[in-house]
Amino acid sequence: MNRKLFTVGLALAGALALSGCGEVVCQEGSKQSCKTACGTGEEVCVGNQWTNCDAPKVEKEICDGYDNNCNGQTDENCECIVGLTEKCYSGPAGTEIKGQCKTGSRTCAAGRWGQCVGEVTPANSEICDGIDNNCDGTTDEGCLCVHGKTDDCFTGPASNRGVGKCKDGTHICNMGVWGECIGQVLADPAEKCDGIDNTCDGRVDEGCSCTDGAKQSCTTACGKGETICQGGEWKNCTAPLPQQEVCDGIDNNCDGKVDEVCSCVHGKIEPCFEGPAGNRNKGQCKDGTHVCNAGSWGPCQNQVLPAATDDCLDVIDNDCDGVVNDGCNCVIGTEQACGPNVGECAGKQGKQTCLNNQWTTCIGGAVPVAETCDLKDNDCNGQVDDGLPQDDGDPNPKCDAAKRISVSDAPDATGLAPAVTLSYTLYPAGDADYLEVTALDDWENLWIPYIGEDGCKPGNSKCNFFEIEITDPTGVSGATYQATVFTASCDDTVADNNYVLNKSSNYIGFQWDGLCGLSSSTVFWIKVEPTSSATTKFSCKPYTLTLRHSRKDNGACPPSP
Numbered sequence: 001m002n003r004k005l006f007t008v009g010l011a012l013a014g015a016l017a018l019s020g021c022g023e024v025v026c027q028e029g030s031k032q033s034c035k036t037a038c039g040t041g042e043e044v045c046v047g048n049q050w051t052n053c054d055a056p057k058v059e060k061e062i063c064d065g066y067d068n069n070c071n072g073q074t075d076e077n078c079e080c081i082v083g084l085t086e087k088c089y090s091g092p093a094g095t096e097i098k099g100q101c102k103t104g105s106r107t108c109a110a111g112r113w114g115q116c117v118g119e120v121t122p123a124n125s126e127i128c129d130g131i132d133n134n135c136d137g138t139t140d141e142g143c144l145c146v147h148g149k150t151d152d153c154f155t156g157p158a159s160n161r162g163v164g165k166c167k168d169g170t171h172i173c174n175m176g177v178w179g180e181c182i183g184q185v186l187a188d189p190a191e192k193c194d195g196i197d198n199t200c201d202g203r204v205d206e207g208c209s210c211t212d213g214a215k216q217s218c219t220t221a222c223g224k225g226e227t228i229c230q231g232g233e234w235k236n237c238t239a240p241l242p243q244q245e246v247c248d249g250i251d252n253n254c255d256g257k258v259d260e261v262c263s264c265v266h267g268k269i270e271p272c273f274e275g276p277a278g279n280r281n282k283g284q285c286k287d288g289t290h291v292c293n294a295g296s297w298g299p300c301q302n303q304v305l306p307a308a309t310d311d312c313l314d315v316i317d318n319d320c321d322g323v324v325n326d327g328c329n330c331v332i333g334t335e336q337a338c339g340p341n342v343g344e345c346a347g348k349q350g351k352q353t354c355l356n357n358q359w360t361t362c363i364g365g366a367v368p369v370a371e372t373c374d375l376k377d378n379d380c381n382g383q384v385d386d387g388l389p390q391d392d393g394d395p396n397p398k399c400d401a402a403k404r405i406s407v408s409d410a411p412d413a414t415g416l417a418p419a420v421t422l423s424y425t426l427y428p429a430g431d432a433d434y435l436e437v438t439a440l441d442d443w444e445n446l447w448i449p450y451i452g453e454d455g456c457k458p459g460n461s462k463c464n465f466f467e468i469e470i471t472d473p474t475g476v477s478g479a480t481y482q483a484t485v486f487t488a489s490c491d492d493t494v495a496d497n498n499y500v501l502n503k504s505s506n507y508i509g510f511q512w513d514g515l516c517g518l519s520s521s522t523v524f525w526i527k528v529e530p531t532s533s534a535t536t537k538f539s540c541k542p543y544t545l546t547l548r549h550s551r552k553d554n555g556a557c558p559p560s561p
Contacts, residue, residue: 002018003519003541011049013296014526023118024048025045025049025050025280026048026049027194028046028048029044029045029046030044030045030051031045032045034050034054034055034341035324036053036055036056036057036058037058037069037071038055038056038057038058038070039056040055041053041054041056041057042054048458049236052507053360056070057319058070061075061076061078062082062111063080063081063108063110064082065081070340073332075111077111078111079111079113080106080108080112080113080262081178082108082111082462083108084107084108085106085107085108087103087104088105088106089103089104089116090116090121091119091121091135091386091492093124095117095121095136096135098132098135098137099122099131099132099134099139100120100131100133100135101121101122101192102119103118103315104116104117104118104120104445105118105160110360114299115131120137120278124162124519126141126142126143126147127142128142128144128145128147128173128176128533129147129148129175130146130149130173135139137300139422140176143176144173144176144177144178145173145176145177145178145559146176146369147173147174148172148173148174148177149170149172150170150172150173151170151171151178151183152167152168153168153169153170153171153178153181154166154167154169154184155184155186155188156187158182158185160186160187160201160425162522163197163201163202164187164196164197164198164199164201164414165185165188165196165197165198166184166185166187166200167184167220168183168184169225170182170185170211171182171534186241187199189200189475191205191206191207192212193205193208193212193229193231193232194211194212194213195211195214200448202328205232208232209229210229210232210233210234211229211232212231212232214228214229215228215229216234217438218234218237218238218239219239220239220240220242220254221242221293222240222241222251222254223239223240223254224239224349225237225238225240226238226239233325240254242254242255242445245260245261245262245266246264247262247266247294248266249268257263259297260296261295262270262295263295263296263297264295264297265295267292268292269287269289269292269352270289270290270534271285271289272288272289272290272303273288273303274300274305274409275298275305279320279321280319281322281323282317282322282342283306283316283318283321283322283560284304284305284307284308284318284320285320286303287303288302288304289301289302301386301490306318306319306320307319307320310323310324310325310327310328310331311325312325312327312328312331312357313332313333314331315334316333327489328357329354329358329359330354330357330358331354332355332356332357333354334350334353334354335351335353336351337349337350337351338350338351338352338359338362339362339365340380340381342381342382343368343377343378343379343380343381343382343384344369344377344378344380345366345367345368346380349364349366350365351365351445352360366380367383368380370390372388373386373388373427373487375428383537385427385428388427389542390542391423391424391425391427391542393422393424393429393433394424394425394426394428394431394433395431396431396433396434397432398473399434400490401526402434403433403435403436404434404435404436405420405422405436405437405438406440407440407548407549408427408442408443408545408549409437409439409464410442410443411443413423416551417443417548417550418548419521419546419547420548421544421545421547422435422544422545422547423542423543423544423545423549424528424542424543424544424545425542426529426541426542426543427540432527432529433528433529434491434525434526434527434528435525435526435528436523437524437525437547438521438523439466439523439524440521441464441520441521441522442519457516457517459558461513462515462516462520464507464509464511464513464514465549465550465551466509466510466511466547466549466550467546467547467548467549468485468507468526468545468546468547469506469508469545469546470482470483470510470528470543470544470546471544471546472543480543481528481529481543482528482529482531483526483527483545484494484526484529485510485525485526486524486525486526486527487510487512487524487525490525491525492525510524517555526545528543
């Protein structure tokens, strides 16, 4: 025998527990499979015994839909599964779906069905309550009406129903029997003359003259009134009846005459005026009042009659002729403003006083003066700067309104180009005059040769020169006016093309180039306006412009090439 195996065997034998007979059943803590009728599981060796088999145990059947005792049969000897609920009905088949009948429900407990709860089975007979009590498909058979039903009713003759005042009522079914007819209206035995068919025979107020309560107009000699139908007859007309005259402004006896034999109505008050009719309610004149006493008018009291003439000491129409203080020049002691109240005189009027029925001389106030060109109404006539001198150059303050002038260089008797003299004014204030000048080159010999040239030959260059001179009325050069020349375009602002009149010499000149034998006409514009140093920026006095072609060089033309 192998020693090693023998040693292991002794050690194993020493670890095993012995049975009562010294037999080893199992090793402590070891496991093995086990089974019952319900299935397999596992058990553990404890104290040399197999214990705690966890295979499903055989139980008692408890009617739960399972094979608790594992005998191959489920819920044997059970009527039902515990806790299950189902419909139930103990009445005749088919009645549960008719009338008042309905199914109930029952629940399984301990494998047996419990009592059927909530079912309604057929009654033995109908009880006239509007329900199919016996569940035969017919409701309240054998009953006069359905319990609780409401319907129209009328207990009078059928011929009266719905005619005239007659109308249906309603009754309610109580346990198959109709109750009292409530709310119906039956026919009266006779008509009541009230506009209603009381007898319900289709005729209204037969035998009546009128309908009670109806109204219609009625008249007497004194006027109209109203009468009312009572008991089928017209009664109590409210029209007034004739009375004795009592001088009250009313035709009491209704004979078409008011207060005959009376001068007036006693106690009546009216306005009165005893002066001429044409003076009434004019000026100081006013009506008074008088009172009627026993048909006669009393005296006119508190009237104001016209005076013989107006009183010049007041401003009242005393003689009531519609004119205040006629015959009077003014009211003594009164004052009034005088003098013009427009332009420079506005708010500066004087005063004059009424003395001895005449206005005194106007004292104080502004005095109109002659117009000056200052945008003011100096003569206080409501017009500004009116009557001041103008010419055909005024007003043309815009470049597009420039006066067109032509100046030719064709020589006059002196052999020189003639000068063109123009006289205009700057008016109104702030004006500027524009001239559009065409310098006509009509004579080919009026030119300034370049240095070194001895004559104008075709193809040679030439220099044209133009002079402008301005003179104001004072004769002081440039003191009031200045002229600006624009050669590129109207009102041009390019500095190189602008030439301003020399204020010390009152003169300006400019040149342009051309070719001999060809016309070298040009167009330029002149703007005349007040100088910036002038006391005012305007002048209403004339100025003179002298325009001419010139052969003076004055250093304006360039040297010849």
